[in-house]
Amino acid sequence: MGLTEPDPTDEVLRALAEPRRRTILRLVAHDELSAGEIAATFEVSRTAISQHVTVLKNAGLLTERRAGTRRLYRARPEGLAGIRAFLDEMWAGALDNARRLAEAERGLSDDVEAERTG
Amino acid sequence: MGLTEPDPTDEVLRALAEPRRRTILRLVAHDELSAGEIAATFEVSRTAISQHVTVLKNAGLLTERRAGTRRLYRARPEGLAGIRAFLDEMWAGALDNARRLAEAERGLSDDVEAERTG
DNA sequence: GAAGAGTGTCAGTGCCTGCTAACGTTAGCG
DNA sequence: CGCTAACGTTAGCAGGCACTGACACTCTTC
Structure with missing residues (x-):
């Protein structure tokens, strides 16, 4: 149990401090999108977007739903x-x-x- | 003027992403404090706190008032x-x-x- | 079961950021 | 003016973060 307890507020604010992550959040706040659709919005690689999505998910700002080989993401307002x-x-x-x-x-x-x- | 226009929201969120800066903000939200009083609250050097205060000030979250050799800081709610x-x-x-x-x-x-x- | 589409994960790299130590600056006092 | 107090500022360093490329995984289809 020596894990450093992560402050939820801190994790959320650090997640929001990244412009791309805010853009992702806006995208999935309006529509539920797959990882590929989200990544297609940006110029950077899908790897980077996947990492951003992971950060948002760990911060409790995103919900993941698996549909076939695809993974659909949606904003989670309670995280705010x-x-x-x-x-x-x-x-x-x-x-x-x-x-x-x-x-x-x-x-x-x-x-x-x-x-x-x- | 080739200055890169800084997004206010981005600057504020990045300023809030730091735990110490949030603590400073809480301190000066309740009372108006001098730089020394703020620094005395933390274990780190006054230099670090001064830099944090500069970041908060640039983000529009703090107001500076000079009184003699001291500088008093106060939270600025409009920045939020x-x-x-x-x-x-x-x-x-x-x-x-x-x-x-x-x-x-x-x-x-x-x-x-x-x-x-x- | 093999192939392909859709994604997550890992190692490595460059930049950004928070910290410390030394120095510069301004206000008050004699 | 010389001195001290209270700050801000700069240079340098260590850790963290965002990004890329290569690899692994999971379904679906044949």
């Missing part, structure tokens, strides 16, 4: 839930920060006013 | 807007895909049988 939570947390934190700034400004204007009226 | 749009697009596409699947399931018996009996 963690990222969404992260973004919401960040946004809430930043808003909280903005609120603090607003309060600080109010307290600051008091001081300023004390100076001005004093 | 692009990512949110991307996620929403992905999610909508995947839901559209799910709808197609539901429709397909209704009239699908042929394909399923071909697959199962194959």
Whole structure:
């Protein structure tokens, strides 16, 4: 059990950091496509695309379905839930920060006013 | 101007792909901190943290404010807007895909049988 | 079972990236 | 001006990642 526990959020974000992988995700979000159809979209070799697909699959962003000799891939929206939570947390934190700034400004204007009226 | 136009979404996602950078973002989302305070949180050198901060700043995820010799950093929630749009697009596409699947399931018996009996 | 189509996997290579150490820069103090 | 504090910046190095080419695997068809 000495395996380094992989952070799901980290794996998803690293998977999304690659432009080609995002393109693949867009492709299979709209339609279910085979590995060959996906690879035909790009100029790089099918090997590279296969590796990208593997990364996306390991990140939980893709679902594989075998049909004959072909393998069909489809986007998996649940895989993005963690990222969404992260973004919401960040946004809430930043808003909280903005609120603090607003309060600080109010307290600051008091001081300023004390100076001005004093 | 032969500069390669940098895709904002790509830059932001690559910035978020680093665990330490996400930690930094969490820190400055809750409080405004100086470079030294941020660096003190980590075990690595301040140089590394400074570089991470530069990446976050270039991605538009951070705001710098100079106060004396110190530089205070704060999260910038607007920088995440692009990512949110991307996620929403992905999610909508995947839901559209799910709808197609539901429709397909209704009239699908042929394909399923071909697959199962194959 | 042999052949062919459709894909995944492995080894190797070049680039990119995160890290450290040394140096340069700016602001405050005497 | 000389000195210190708080940073950013640069050069150099080690590890990781994306890519290619060759090989292996799995179904289908004959």
